[in-house]
Amino acid sequence: xxxxxxxxxxxxxxxxxSPGGFFDKAPPDVEEALRARITAFYQAHVDKxxxxxxxxVAADTKDFYYEANKPAYLAFEIGKITYSDNFTKAKAxxxxxxxFPIPGxxxxxxxAPVPSTWKLENGQWYWYVDQKVGRDTxxxxxxxxxxxxxxxxxxxxxxxxxxxxxxxxxxxxxNAVQLSAKEPSSDLVTISNKMPxxxxxxxxxxxxxxxxxxxxxxxLKSGEEAKITFHSEPQEKPVARFAQVxxxxxxxxxxxxxxxAIR
Numbered sequence: 001x002x003x004x005x006x007x008x009x010x011x012x013x014x015x016x017x018s019p020g021g022f023f024d025k026a027p028p029d030v031e032e033a034l035r036a037r038i039t040a041f042y043q044a045h046v047d048k049x050x051x052x053x054x055x056x057v058a059a060d061t062k063d064f065y066y067e068a069n070k071p072a073y074l075a076f077e078i079g080k081i082t083y084s085d086n087f088t089k090a091k092a093x094x095x096x097x098x099x100f101p102i103p104g105x106x107x108x109x110x111x112a113p114v115p116s117t118w119k120l121e122n123g124q125w126y127w128y129v130d131q132k133v134g135r136d137t138x139x140x141x142x143x144x145x146x147x148x149x150x151x152x153x154x155x156x157x158x159x160x161x162x163x164x165x166x167x168x169x170x171x172x173x174x175n176a177v178q179l180s181a182k183e184p185s186s187d188l189v190t191i192s193n194k195m196p197x198x199x200x201x202x203x204x205x206x207x208x209x210x211x212x213x214x215x216x217x218x219x220l221k222s223g224e225e226a227k228i229t230f231h232s233e234p235q236e237k238p239v240a241r242f243a244q245v246x247x248x249x250x251x252x253x254x255x256x257x258x259x260x261a262i263r
Contacts, residue, residue, distance in 0.1 A: 026081070026083050026087050026090075027087070030083075030087050031081070033125060034081065034090055034092070034118060034125045035078060035081075037056055037118070037124070037125040037126075037127075038078055038092055038094065038116075038118070038125075039078065040052075040055075040056060041053055041056040041057075041127055042073060042076040042094060042096070043076075044056075045070065045071060045072075045073045045076075046073050046074065046075060046076065048070075048072075050070050053065075053070075056125075056126060056127050057126060057127050057128070058119060058121065058126035058127065058128035059121075059126075060128060061126075061127065061128040061129050064129055071096070071098065071114075072098065072099070073096045073097065073098055074096075074097040074098065074109055075096070075097040076094050076095065076096045076097065077094065077095045077111070078092060078094050079092070079093040079094060079095055079113065080092075080093050081093075087120075088119060088120040089117070089118065089119045089120070090117070090118045090119075090125070091115060091116070091117055091118075092115070092116050092117075092118060093113050093114070093115050093116075094113070094114050094115075094116060095111045095112065095113055095114070096111070096112055096113075096114045097109050097110070097111050097112075098110065098112055110202070110248060110250065110253060111202075112200070112250045112251050113200055113219075113250065117129065117130070167254055168194075169193070169194045169195040170191065170192070170193055170194070170195060170199060170249045170252070170254060170256070171191070171192055171194075171256070172189050172190065172191050172247070172256050172258065173189060173190045173191075173192070174189055174258075175256070175257060175258055175259065176258070176259045176260075176261070177189060177230045177258060177259070177260045177261070178261050178263075179211075179230060179231075179232035179260065179261070179262045179263075180232060180234075180262070180263075181210075181232070181234060181235070181238040181239065181240060181241065181262045181263050182234055182238050183234055184231070184232065184233055184234065185231070185232050186229060186230065186231045186232070187229075187230045188227050188228065188229055188230070189227070189228045189230070189258055190225050190226070190227055190228075191220070191225065191226045191227075191228065191247060191256070192224075192225045193220040193221070193222060193223065193224055193225070194222070194223070195222060196222050197222060198219060198220065198221050198222070199219070199220050199249055199250065199251075199252070200218055200219050200220075200249075200250040200251075201215060201217075201218055201219075201220065201226055201247055201248070201249060201250075202218070202247070202248040202250065203215050203228060203245065203246070203247055203248075204245070204246045204247075204248065205243055205244075205245040205246070205260075206243055206244070208241055208243045208260070208262075209235050209241070210232050210233045210234065210235045210241075210262070211230070211231070211232055211241075211243060211260065211262065212229075212230075212231045212232075212233075213228065213229070213230055213231075213245065214228070214229045214231075215227075215228050216228075216229070228245075228247070228258070230260055232262050240261070240262065240263035241261075241262040241263070242259065242260065242261050242262070243259075243260040243262075244257060244258075244259055244260075245257070245258040245259075245260060246258075
């Protein structure tokens, strides 16, 4: 898989508009029509029927779409949709199952949030990309690649950080938690994001009797922190228990391990 493939995932549909002025509630018929178009567009990518997907691409974005490496989505689920311009433009976050081609990271498929922008033209919704501005990525705002045509091409990832830099940019303040098996106890782990762009966190943990784990926020902007709360309640027969928790950072697919000891 190429670095341009990662670029498409990171930039396709990311918008430059300010979130202010977006509306959360659309008329039912508007919502239904947009969801149908989004479903058809992403299903065409899952089926690798890109000519069919082109039917849902706006005219001013077709050259960009033709020149782009097509993302190999394995599955998808439509998330939050917000609207602007009197319900003629929309932002949709679609969770897509995909493999990230970053060397040094696990390439097992993960569900990653993929923002996309849509606009209403002649009574139909179309996927589009605003190509006049740089595009936000977790590596900061990236302008179009040097020499690329104004209507297409990807931002260059030549200056993207190395795996080592990515791992240092998103860190936990500790990788081990100690809890009591004899009385209620709690602890916190703080995850900080020092990358220029947004990241998303996903916590995976085995079921452990008496252990509750809660993440206070799943999306972090640059400079923000998330807190993971670990709480243990004593069981009928207190015994030492251990759990290995995995915090996955998207879209880099970095994994932060946290060991939980209850004793």
